[in-house]
Amino acid sequence: MKIDSRVWLGGIVALTLLYALGTLTGDGGLSLTERLGNWPTTIAAGAAAVSLFYSARTRAASAADGEANADGADGAAALRFLGFAALAWFAGSLTYAVTGLLSANAAVTLTFGDLFMLFALPLFVLGFMRFAPLPRGVRPAVRHFTDCYVCAAAVFSVVWLLLFAPLYSELGEGAGFLAFALVYPVADIVVLCLLAPLVATSPHSTRRAVLLAIGAFVIICGADLIGAVSRLTGVAPAGGIEYPVRLLGFALLGSLPWLIRDRAGAQPRRITGRGLYRFAPEIAAAGALAVAAVVLTIGGLRLEGVAPVLPLAAGSAVVVLLVRVSGVLEENATLSRMVLTRERHFHELAHNSGDVILILDFDARIFYVSPGAAEAFGYRLDDVLAEPVTAIVHPEDLPQIRAAMSDFGRGAGQGIHLRVRVRSGDGTWRHTESTASLYEQPGEPDRLLVTTRDISAQVALEDQVNHLTFHDGITGLPNRAYLEERAREVLARREHIGGAHEVAAIFLDLDGFTAVNDSAGHTFGDYLLAQAARRLRATTDSGVTLARWGGDEFAVLIEESAHAQQVVDLAERLARVISAEPFQVADREVVLTASAGVAFAERGIDSGELLRNADMAMARAKEQGGGGRLEIYAADMHAQVVSRLELQTELRQALANGDFLLEYQPVVDLESSQVTAVEALVRWRRGGELVMPDVFIGPAEQSGLIVPLGEWILREACAKVALWRASDWDIALSVNLSVKQVLQPRFVETVAGVLAESGLPAGVLTMEVDEEVLLENPGEAVERLSELRRLGVRLAIDDFGMGYASLAHLRQLRVDAIKIDPSFIRDLGTDGTVTLLTHTIIRLGQDLGMQVIAEGIERAEQLEQLRSMGCGYGQGFLVARPMVAGGVEALVGGEAEIAL
Template sequence: MGAAMNGTTRLLLGGILALSVLYALGALVEVGDGLSLTTLLGSWPTAVTAGLAAASLLYEARRRARGTDDVEANVDGADAVGALRFLGFSALAWCAGAVTYAVTGLITPSVAFSLTFGDLFALFALPLFVIGFTRFAPLPRGVRPSMRHFTDSYVCAAALFSAVWLLLFAPLYHELGQGTGFLAFALVYPIADIAVLCLLAPLVFTSPHSTRRAVLIAIGAFVIICGADLIGAITRLTGEPLAGGIEHPVRLLGFALLGSLPWLIRERAGTTPRKITGRGLYRFAPEIAAAVAVFVSTIVLTWGALRLEGVAPVLPLAAGSAVLVLLVRASGLLEENVTLTRIVHTRERHFHELARNSGDVILILEFDARVFYVSPGAAEAFGYRLDDILAEPVTTLIHPEDLPRIGAAMSAFKRGASEGIHLRARVLAGDGTWRHTESTASLYEQPGEPDRLLVTTRDISAQVALEDQVNHLTFHDGITGLPNRAYLEERAREVLTRRELAFGPTEEVAAIFLDLDGFTAVNDSAGHTFGDYLLAQAARRLRTTTRAGVTLARWGGDEFSVLIEEGAHAQQVVDLAERLVRAISAEPFQVADQEVVLTASAGVAFAERGMDSGELLRNADMAMARAKEQGGGGRLEIYAAHMHAKVVNRLELQTELRQALADNAFTLEYQPVVDLETSQVTAVEALVRWRRGDELVQPEEFIGPAEESGLITPLGEWILREACERVAMWRASDWDIGLSVNLSVKQILSPRFVETVAGALEETGLPGRVLTMEVDEEVLLENPGEAVERLAELRRLGVRLAIDDFGMGYASLAHLRELRVDAIKIDPSFIRDLGQDGTVTLLTHTIIRLGQDLGMDVVAEGIERSDQLEQLRSMGCGHGQGFLVARPMVAEGVEALVGGGAEVAL
C-alpha cells in the first residue's frame, strides 16, 4: 500500500485482525450437541459487522460530499463519493442477507438446500460492489478497450473456475451423487464471486494513483468475502460446518476491512504517480492475468485428467469456451500490433525526413548528455566532424555559465516533467567562438527503449548580435561610449523601486550632476569635432574616478550624471562628487596641439522615501544649476537644505568626538541580561555614553560619525578595557556574571584587534569565556574573509561570539554557517510587535527554536511589557533584556539593583 502505515492505521488493522481471530477461536469451543460457539452465534456477528461497515462507508460518503476532502480523489475519472456510497449500499445488502440467515436459520444443516431471501440480498450486493469499485477504478473507455477487458476477464474467470471445480467441487460432486440442480444452487456463490473478482482485479493495476490505496483495500476485503462464500458453498454441499463454522469469522474479517476503508485512506489517498514509459507491465494487466490464469488452469486440468476417471460436462464447456475466446482475443491483438507497428514505422520515417530537411539541429540525447542521434549536417553547421559530436557529451560544448540551466532542465525531466523546456545557451563552435543558440527539449519515449531527450537547436548568434547592437545604440552615447540619458532614467527607476520594496534600513541612493564650465565657448570657437574629443577625454577621467555600485552617464551636451546605487552614506556621496570635480580640473586637457583648462560645477541630490526617479534627477540638475549660478569653478551644491546641514553637522560632530576622546568625556552604562526562568542576572551589556556638557548623548547619535572618522577603534578599545575591569572586580566579589561588548566592522578589521582583546583580558584578569563580543551582519558584507578569520582567533582565546539584531539582515542565516557563534540576540522590532502581529510572533518563535536546535543561547532585546515577557517564557526563550527587566545604569546602579544576589523581580 505504499509508504509505512502510521500508528493509527496499524492499531485499526490490528484490532480487526484480533477480533476475527477471537471469533475464529470460538470454532474450538463446544457449547453442546456438537456445536461450536461460532456455529451457535451464526450470522449475527457478521450481520452487525456488515451493518457497521455500511454505516462507516455511507457516513464518509456524506462527509466528503459536504466538504472538500474529495477534491484530490476526483482525478483521472475517479469518483470517491460515489464509490463510497455504492460500497456502503453493498455492505447494507450483505447485512440484510446475514440478518435473514440469522432469523430463518438457513445456515443450519437441517434446513432444505435452496435459494432464499438471504441469498438474494447477498447476490444483489455483488453488482452494487462492482459499481462502487469501478467508481474508484473506472472501467476502460471505448468499445475496443472494453471488449479487451471483458474478454480477458472471461478467460480468467473460466480458467479459475475450472481449477476450483477440479480441486474442490468435482470430488464432492462424485462423492455426494446429487443431481445437477442441487449442485447448481451450491455453485451460485463461487461462480458469481469468480466472475466479479476476475472483472475487478485487473482494474487494480490501471486504477488512478489517487485512489490506489482504496482500491487495494476494497479488493482485499472482497477476496476475503469470496473465501467465506467458497467455504459456505462447501458447507452447503457437505451439510457440516467446515472447521467449526470458520466461514463466519472469515466473512466478519472481510466486512470489517471493508468498513475500515474510509479510515485507512484518510491518511494517504494514493502514491506518487510514475511516468508511463511504455514498458510498465501494469499497462497490460488484463492480458497478463488472462495468460497466467490459462497457464495455471492448463496445469491443473492436466493434473486432474491424469487422476480422475471422468470429468463432469461443465468442465469441457468452461475450458473450451475459454480457449475460443482466447483465440478471438489473440487475433484482435495481432491486428492491433500490426497497426501499431505500421504507425510507429511511419512516424519514424517522417521524423527522419523532417530532421534531414530542417534548418535546425535535431539531437536525441541520453540522460548523461551523450548523443544518440544527430540530424544530418548538424556537425558541419558548428564546424565539427560527426565523430567529434558523438565522442563526448554535449555538455562539454556548453558555456560554463549556462551549464546550471542545462543541468536544471535535465533534472526536471528525470523528476518526471513532461512539458517541453525552452533554453538559451552558448555553444562552442569548431573555430573557438561561442555561438548563441535557442533550444527546445522534450521527453523522447520509445517502447522497449530507455527514455531520452529530443532537442531542437537553432543558431541565433546573428539575432543576438543585432539585439546587442540595437540595445547599445539605444542606451549608450556615441561620442563617449557612456550610458545615455534614457539608460540612466531607466536605471534610476529600477534602483528606487527596489529600495522601496527592501526590508529594513537601506543605504543612500543619490544622483550627482556635473557640468563642464566654459565648454560651450570652447565648442563654439574650436568646432564640434574638437568639442567631441574633449568630451571623450572628460568621460575617461570620470570613469576612472567612479567605483562599483555607481552608474556614470552622459546626460547631454556637456553634462554628465552619476547614479549612486548602493554601498554609500551621505558623506561618501559628497566625497565622490568632490573627487569628480577635482578630476576635471586636475590637469589640462590635451586635444591635438592645444591644452584646454576646464573646471566643473556639481550638484548632489538624495532620494527620500516615496521619491520617483524623475524627481531625484531633477533635484540634482537644479542643484548643479545653483552651483553655476554661484560662480561655478569647482563649486558643489546639495539640493536638500536639511541634507546639506546634516552633512555639515556630521563633520563638526566628528571634530567634537576627537576632542571628547582626548578629554575622556565618555562613560559606560550597563544593562542587565536576565535568565527569564529564574530572574537571575547572568550578564551585563556595556553601553557607551558621551558627556557633552550637561547633556548625556546616546550612542546612536555619535557611533556612526565615529565609525566614518575612524574614531571607533580607539573608542572601542577604551570601552573594552573599562568594562572588563569593572566586571573583573564584580567577579572578584563572588558575583558570577558575564560581559557583552558590541563590535563594529572597523574594529574587527583594525590591525591589532585580536592583540587588543587579549591584552585587555590579561590586564584585568577576566577569563575569556566570560566575555561575549556581539557583531552584526556587516561583518560578512565588508571583507568577510579577514573578518571571519579575526573572529575565529577570538574564539581561540575562549571569547564567546553573539549575533546582534538577529533576523533583521538578509545575511543572518549565512552568519550561522560562516561563524561559529554561541548566542543570538533577537532584534527589538520583533519583541515590540510580539502578540500583536501573528507573523512576527511566529517568526520570533521560529528564531528561538532555531537557536535551541543549534545549541545557542537566545537573548530577547527590548522587553518593555509584561505580556511580552510571558510570551517569551512560554516560547522557551532563555534570556532577555529591556526596560521591563532593567534600564541601562551606571555601575553603582547595577550593584544596588542586584544587591549581591544577582536577581531582579520579574
C-alpha cells in the first residue's frame, strides 16, 4: 500500500516526540532517555543503513534514475554512499552504547566510536554530491570551495562566540581538551557549508532528495552540537535531548528513499538573469560573513579577552575573502569585456550579414533591426521601427506569426522556422524564410530574435522547375505527368462527392506529321506543333485540361460535361480546327488532319485505364485510315488488343516450330512473256489453314519478330533461287524489307553473309522497300540502303506513287526499279486521271533508267494498256499466281515462258 509522504513525515515526528517525552520523566535523577542511551539511535542508524542499501539496489536494478542521470546525478550511487554513512553512524553509535554499558563515566576523549562517526561525514558528502554534483571546471570549483570556507569560518566564529567561548572561560580547560571537544562542531560546520550551496544548483529531478538529505544532516549536526556541549559540561542538556534529535535525523535519513518515490523534484525555473539563486554560494558566504561581523563586533565590546582560535579563524577568513574578491573583480572585468566584444560582434554581424536581423517584443513591435533591412526590402530605418512587423506581413501568413508568438508565450524554448511573404518598399511581395528564437538579456524583458532571409529568387526558381516538370517546353501545354495526376484527382473527387456529370478523355494524333518532321527537320516540326497547340487551346474552354501527350499526340481531359454528345462534339471541333486551314511555317504551307479517340470514365475506372482507352480509340481511328476520323472507345477494342498480343505469341512459337513457308510469284517480261524473276512471299501454316501476310505482318512488326522472320525468308529464298540458277535457269529474286530490318545495326552484314552462304550473286537479288522505310529515321535508312547497293544488291521502291513525296525519295536514294502500286493498275482504262498518272510514272522510270514493274495485273485490257505505254515488266493473277517452289519448278521445267 502506498503511503503519502506527509503521513510518513508525520509518523517520524510523532515517534520522535514520544521518545523526547522520555526526557521529562526520570528515576533517581536520570530520565528515561538517558537510561536508554544510544540504543534507540543505534537501531535507527542501522535501520537507515538497511533502508538506503535496499533502495540503492532496487533503483539500480530498475534503472529508475534516467531523468536524474541525464542531469548529472546518480541516484543509486547516492543512496549507496548515504547507506555507508548511515552504517558508519550505526557503528559509532553501537560503540558508544557498548562502552556506555561497560563504563558509565567514560572520559571526554576521541574513541573508536568518534572515528566511526567522523568517517561517516565524508561518506555522506560523497552520497550528497551524487544527488547534487559540484560545479564543473577548475575555476567554478575553486570559487565554490573558497566561498564555503568563508561561510564556515563565519559560522564557526558565531558559534564560538555565542556558545563555546563562555564554556571555555568557565571551564578554564587547556587548548588540547578544547580541540577534542570541537571536532564534531567544526567538521559539521565545514560539511554543512560545503553542501548547503549545492541545494540551489542541484538538478530539479533530485531537488526533493537533496532537501530531505540536507534536512536530516542539519538535525544530526544539531545533535552533534548538543553532544559537544554535554562533553564540555559533563551534563546532558534538557534530560538527554541529544538522543531524540539524533533519532529524528537518522529516521529522516532512512526514510529518504521512500519519501521521494511518489513525487518528482520541482520543475526547473526558467533562467531570466534576475534569479538570486544563481549566486547561492556568494549569497551564503556574504550573509554568514555579515552575521559574523555583527556578532563579533557585539561580542568584542562585551568580552574582555578572546581565545587565540578566534583571530586565527577571522584572519584567515579575511585573507581568503580578499583573494575571493580579487578573483570576482577579475572575473567581472573579463565578463564585461566579453559582453562588449560580443555586442560589437553582434552589431558587425548584423550590419554585414545578408540576412535581416530583428529583435521583437511579444506585441510584434520592433526593438532592433539590422541596417541591412533598408537595403534588403527598400525601407528607411525609421519607417521600419514605426510600426509592428505584422503591418508588412501578408494577411494570409499572419496566422503563422500569431501561432509562433503564442508558442513562445507558453514557454517554447526551441527555435521556430517560418516562411512568410513580406511587402517590400516598392509594394511587391517578397518570399522570406525566418528563424525565431527566444532572446534573453539579464534585467530586460524577454524578446524574440528573428533572422530573415529573402528567398524570392529561390521560390521563383522552384516555380520554374515545377512548371518545367509538368509542362511541355515546345507547346507550353501541360505534359503527360500533369495530365495523369489531374485525371487521378478528378476521378477521386467524383468518387468522393458523386455527381452525374461525364468525365472523359480525348486523344488526337496529327496524321502525316512524322513525314513532315522527318523531311523538313525537327525545328520545322516543333514550330508546327506549337501552332497546332495554339489552335487547340483556342477551341477549349473552362473545365477542360489540354495537354501534349508526347510526339504529335495531344490529350484533352473533360472534367465535367452535362452530356456525352458534348464531348463528341468537342472532339470533332478539335479535329476540324487542325484541318481547317493549312499551317504556315516559314515560306511553306502544310495541310494536316487529326485522328481522334474518345473514352468515357465509367464508375470505378481509374485514371490510367481512362487514358489508355482513349489512346486505344485513337489508334483504332488511325488504323481505319485516319484523315480526321473519330472513334469512340468500345470494349471490343480491348479485346482486339488482347487478341493481337496473343497472335504475337503464336507467331513467335510458329517461327520456332518452322510453321512458315514461302510462295513465289513470277515477274514476267511483258514483251516476251518470259519469267525473269520471282518475288518471295511468306505464308503461315496455322493448323490446317494457310494464313496470308496481311494478317500477321503487322503484329510481327510491332513485336519485333519481323527481324528474325525476315532473315529466315531471305535465307530460304536465296538458297532456293541459287539452286534453280545452278540448273541453268537465269532467274532473279525479289524480297521485301521492313523498316525494323533496315534499321538493325548489322543488317548489311547479315545480307552479305546470306549471299555468301547460298552462293547467290548479289546482282541477282532485289530488295524491295516501301516509302515508310525512308520516313522513319531517313538519314540512317538511306545510309544502310546505300551500303546495300554498294554490296551489289539491287534496290526497288514498292507501291510507288502512294507515299509522301515519292520524287523526293528518288532524289535521296538511287534505286534500280520502281513497282507501280496495284491501285493504279486497278483503275487503268476506267479513270482517265489514273491512266495519265500511270503513263507518267512509266515514262519517269524509263527516263531515269529504271526498271518499271506493274503490280496487280488481273485483266487482259490492263495488260494491253501497259504494253502500249511501254511498261517492261509485270506481275499479278493474270500473269501467274503465287505458288510453292514445286509449282515454279514445274513451270520452269516446261518453258520459262507464260502465254499472255
